Amino acid sequence: MSEQPNGFWSQAAADPDRTVLVAPDGETWSAGRLHADVNRLVHGLRAAGLARGDAFAVVLPNGVEFLVAHLAASQAGFYLVPVNHHLVGPEIAWIVADSGAKVLVAHERFADAATAAADEARLPATHRYLVGDATAGGFRPFAELLDGRPATAPDDRTLGWVMNYTSGTTGRPRGIRRPLPGKLPEETYLGGFLGIFGIRPFDGNVHLVCSPLYHTAVLQFASAALHIGHPLVLMDKWTPEEMLRLIDAHACTHTHMVPTQFHRLLALPAEVRGRYDVSSMRHAIHGAAPCPDHVKRAMIDWWGSCVEEYYAASEGGGAFATAEDWLKKPGTVGRAWPISELAVFDDDGNRLPPGELGTVYMKMSTGGFAYHKDEAKTAKNRIGDFFTVGDLGVLDEEGYLFLRDRKIDMIISGGVNIYPAEIEAALLTHPAVADAAAFGIPHGDWGEEVKAVVEPAEGHEPDESLAAAVLAHCGERLAGYKCPRSVDFIPVMPRDPNGKLYKRRLRAPYWEGHERPL
Helix, strand or coil, rough: CCCCCCCCHHHHHHCCCCCECCCCCEEEEHHHHHHHHHHHHHHHHHCCCCCCEEEEEEECCCCCHHHHHHHHHHHCCEEEEECEEEEEHHHHHHHHHHCCCEEEEEEHHHHHHHHHHHCCCCCHHHHHEECCCCCCCEEEEEEHHHHHCCCCCCCCEEEEEEEEEECCCCCCCCCCCCCCCCHHHHHCCCHHHHHHHHHCCCCCCCCCECCCCHHHHHHHHHHHHHCCCCCCCCCCCCCCCHHHHHHHHCCEEEEEEEEHHHHHCCCCCCCHCCCCEEEEEEEEEEEECCCCHCCCCCHHHHHHHHEEEEECCCCEEEEECHHHHHHHHCCCCCEEEECCEEEEEEECCCCCCCCCCCCEEECCCCCCEEECCHHHHHHHHHEECCCCEEEEEEEEECCCCEEEEEHHEEEEECCCCCCHHHHHHHHHCCEEEEEEEEEEECCCCCCCEEEEEEEEECCCCHHHHHHHHHHHHHHHHHHHHHCCCCCEEECCCCCCCCEECCCHHHHHHCCCCCCCCC
């Protein structure tokens, strides 16, 4: 099976009847049907005025249309700009305008925000399309881009890229733009990324998409799987039991996850977990946020050696750790990918030896990137060919990376560095804590003191007795200087669906009137 053609388009032409997609509503799509819609969209976008190097933006849930848009961009030399559909109108407008997107495709669920964004970005009605009911905001039906267009492959096929925008947790999001290679899509092995994790072409694999496709890694994993012959099973809205049901029903073999999903899977009653067979899983690869040790151990105990971890960013990566690596060196995020190099530098730009804490930098052998329209940020985060996203960490003698925290999140109390991730891991071991965050707040003498914000688990009241119990729990597990001095409660922790915590939103109110980089 490994002799199959490279890339979705060639595979679809060779075997159009093969099932390549199970949509969130359970509908199956053949390669030929998906291929035809991809070709039609290329013709439609070109008729709308897009040429090689142009961008178009999508505000879409997980669904067929998202993948059609991605595959169309990838064979027509366009930049696809996926937009977080939780953003509001002005935030979407910023990305549309900044990216130079000439067309906006949105879903009717997000029509209000998309309309506000299109209006603010001054996008003409002829360049805004809606999946579903297109009666609002001057949008045209998405189907107009496809209807009447030929299903045949377009001329002048050339590889396009995704232009992701950083999450914006520390300021305006910036687009990550890579130069187009000017090659035919088939001249690049588009599924090779998954080889880093030992995932092989075809080989009976089925990929479960259980997080939003607008996230860099989720789309990269899904598209790479599709290009090496793996059918995709799409989830629109993730719930823990539904994920288990889909793994069982479709014999899913690999997926991309975040630690928040682990935590919520483990919170299911034992009888619910026992209803479903997850033995088909070969690679449950997680990243995007720190995973507390007790959560990782519990998942390995349940799912076995398929629980694997990586460290990377939208800009590139990275490191990878198998379950065996992690059990040998608990807390590691692994060693460098074959296409990457890891290094730790101090604040003066000196490369540090193993065992010394500093800022983690990465270097990719597959090409560089620039922050769109932001030369200063591009230069600021570089040392030679290395780049950083601001994480702190240590490399050991064998090249295993151990992260401590993001530099901006580090708490400095009385001149002592305190790492919130360690505190958050301790908080999450308390049975009354569903989710937690730790960060520094102003203190007159120490500069900062540790604050904990907790989302109580179901059935637990957010009162003074619970706060006292949580503080006592931390006191048994952490040195005194690391322990939170107080606990506040919140109904729902502000995380994006990929598990990234918007810590800035939590921290900002405590720092009003005080100076601290946010």
